[in-house]
Amino acid sequence: EAQVTQNPRYLITVTGKKLTVTCSQNMNHEYMSWYRQDPGLGLRQIYYSMNVEVTDKGDVPEGYKVSRKEKRNFPLILESPSPNQTSLYFCASSKGSEVEAFFGQGTRLTVV
Amino acid sequence: AQSVTQLDSHVSVSEGTPVLLRCNYSSSYSPSLFWYVQHPNKGLQLLLKYTSAATLVKGINGFEAEFKKSETSFHLTKPSAHMSDAAEYFCVVSEGSLIKAAGNKLTFGGGTRVLVKP
Numbered sequence: 698e699a700q701v702t703q704n705p706r707y708l709i710t711v712t713g714k715k716l717t718v719t720c721s722q723n724m725n726h727e728y729m730s731w732y733r734q735d736p737g738l739g740l741r742q743i744y745y746s747m748n749v750e751v752t753d754k755g756d757v758p759e760g761y762k763v764s765r766k767e768k769r770n771f772p773l774i775l776e777s778p779s780p781n782q783t784s785l786y787f788c789a790s791s792k793g794s795e796v797e798a799f800f801g802q803g804t805r806l807t808v809v
Numbered sequence: 810a811q812s813v814t815q816l817d818s819h820v821s822v823s824e825g826t827p828v829l830l831r832c833n834y835s836s837s838y839s840p841s842l843f844w845y846v847q848h849p850n851k852g853l854q855l856l857l858k859y860t861s862a863a864t865l866v867k868g869i870n871g872f873e874a875e876f877k878k879s880e881t882s883f884h885l886t887k888p889s890a891h892m893s894d895a896a897e898y899f900c901v902v903s904e905g906s907l908i909k910a911a912g913n914k915l916t917f918g919g920g921t922r923v924l925v926k927p
Contacts, residue, residue: 730915737818739899739917740853755914787852789915796860797843798915800853 699724703788703801710778710808718773718804720788728791729771730755730798731763733784740787746771778808811836811902815918822890823926830885830921832900842883843901843915844874853899859883870894895925 701722710716722729727748732740732755742755746765760782762774771790775782785805789798816831834840844856857868864876870893874885883900900918 732915732917737919739813739815739919740915741917742914745914797855797858800845802852 699799701788701790701799701801703786703804706802706804708804708806710806712779712808713777716775716778716806718775718786718788718806720771720773720801721769722771722788722790722799723769724790724792724799725768726790726792726799727768728793728798729765730789731761731771731773732787732789733757733782734787734803735784743773743786775806778806780808782806783808811840811916813900813902813916813918815898815900815921817921818919819922819924821924821926824892825889828885828887828890828894828923830898830900830923832883832885832918834881834883834900834902836881836902841903842874842876843903844868844872844883844885845899845901846896847899847920848896856885856898890923890925892925892927895923897922 704719730745731743734740741757743761744763746752749768752763785803787803788801791798812835814833822828842859845853846856847853856872857866859866859876867873872887876883897920899920901915903915
């Protein structure tokens, strides 16, 4: 089954404790992105990747890092989480630029 | 730069009545447009997409949307609402077709939450 898999689905952590949210897709897609969803703001792009070793900032990259060492994986790294990063995070992948994106189930992160 | 405005943050309809969700966009290029639905505690599911073919696009679950370039709109409609349509809906624009460096960046509207009354 074609899918985008994020882990964990839920995470509560403390300020400053490094964490990684994993994202994996099994569709051989070139494009992958990370978004955060906050009430009334829709989804905002954090980082994106056009292919292996090619990543760039989206609209809200501060406080986040990503890597794309393999085509299927695109982890999101929070080196020093802060409470304003409490949000619902989605990973997405797509084959090209004119086709729809496939989204993971989301990761609800709470930073206390 | 691209942007999307969903004109209603909440829409309440009675079961069996029509649904209209309004979306206006701005884009420097010919965009691709999408509607996604998010049910509670679920991920996002594609309802339909417009990519410069027919301006009236039919999607899943009886939804359709019409692309009107002159009005820069992409409103979503359904003739008869069902209880299972209660969810949040997002209008999305992508300029990736002409700006490949943007990496298929999707710009989301703020969302419209639909409530369906029995």
